[in-house]
Amino acid sequence: PGAPDLTGRHIVVSAGGTREPIDPVRFLGNWSSGRQGCALAAAAAQCGARVTLVQAHVSPELLAALPARVETVPAGTALEMEAAVRRAATDADAVIMAAAVADHRPARVAATKIKKHDAADGPDGPAASPAAIDLTENPDILAGLVADPPRPGQIVMGFAAETGDEAAGVLEHGAAKARRKGADLLAVNQVGGGRGFGEVPNSVIVLDRKGERVAQAQGSKEDVARALIALIGERLDGGPGS
Numbered sequence: 001p002g003a004p005d006l007t008g009r010h011i012v013v014s015a016g017g018t019r020e021p022i023d024p025v026r027f028l029g030n031w032s033s034g035r036q037g038c039a040l041a042a043a044a045a046q047c048g049a050r051v052t053l054v055q056a057h058v059s060p061e062l063l064a065a066l067p068a069r070v071e072t073v074p075a076g077t078a079l080e081m082e083a084a085v086r087r088a089a090t091d092a093d094a095v096i097m098a099a100a101v102a103d104h105r106p107a108r109v110a111a112t113k114i115k116k117h118d119a120a121d122g123p124d125g126p127a128a129s130p131a132a133i134d135l136t137e138n139p140d141i142l143a144g145l146v147a148d149p150p151r152p153g154q155i156v157m158g159f160a161a162e163t164g165d166e167a168a169g170v171l172e173h174g175a176a177k178a179r180r181k182g183a184d185l186l187a188v189n190q191v192g193g194g195r196g197f198g199e200v201p202n203s204v205i206v207l208d209r210k211g212e213r214v215a216q217a218q219g220s221k222e223d224v225a226r227a228l229i230a231l232i233g234e235r236l237d238g239g240p241g242s
């Protein structure tokens with residue numbers, strides 16, 4: 001499909017990777033650069049949409065290169081992202097969750113830097129280094145948008161980052177995720193081994209909420225973004241499969 005006319009539409013895109021604090025200097029994170037999400041935001045803006053980009057730790061260079069029509073909202077952790085996405089989505093026609101959101105966060109955030117235990121410090125030194133970090137589950141933002149949409153009828157697209165290839169069952173995992181999360185569209189992409197994260201080409205297979213393949217796209221992240229925005233434009237217009 002060609003470039004859709006998204007004039008008058010509001011599209012919310014999430015991008016980047018959340019960081020879940022362990023103590024004031026450390027976090028649990030992931031390798032998402034936010035490049036795919038920024039490309040989606042730019043593609044939607046180029047089609048005339050008003051775009052809100054909720055971004056977690058995306059580099060200033062990527063943010064500075066966005067079209068002026070893209071409003072950016074920072075959200076560093078999963079909880080901050082949930083609040084910012086839901087707020088922005090109240091008048092959105094479509095929400096695209098391209099961010100890599102941590103499924104878990106440390107159950108407790110230490111108020112001061114966790115010190116390494118050193119026997120030489122004697123009994124008054126730092127307590128033993130923690131052998132493990134207790135985790136607690138983060139909300140699933142995408143599943144929440146499906147279960148309780150900020151604006152009923154809006155299109156919700158998720159991404160599924162899967163390691164392995166088609167032979168290793170990446171599509172089966174993706175289809176199970178599509179059915180479980182219930183988003184209108186789920187773009188399954190392979191990550192790891194030089195694919196997926198960062199300044200690399202991308203390749204996605206798009207599934208519907210039943211787990212059936214409706215489209216695929218590959219090339220640069222900009223190419224993939226244009227194809228996905230065209231698919232969303234089609235659905236907004238009540239096109240095939242809407």
Ligand code: PMT
Binds near residue numbers: 036
């Ligand atoms: O940022 P780049 O470097 O360009 O890389 C792009 C990308 C690989 C990060 C991107 O294309 C991508 O796949 N993003 C989703 C990564 C991810 O978190 O996948 P997941 O399978 O863990 O999650 C599935 C979906 O649920 C995603 O839409 C995610 O945003 C959403 N989710 C996940 C966990 C959570 N607690 N809440 C969520 O909403």
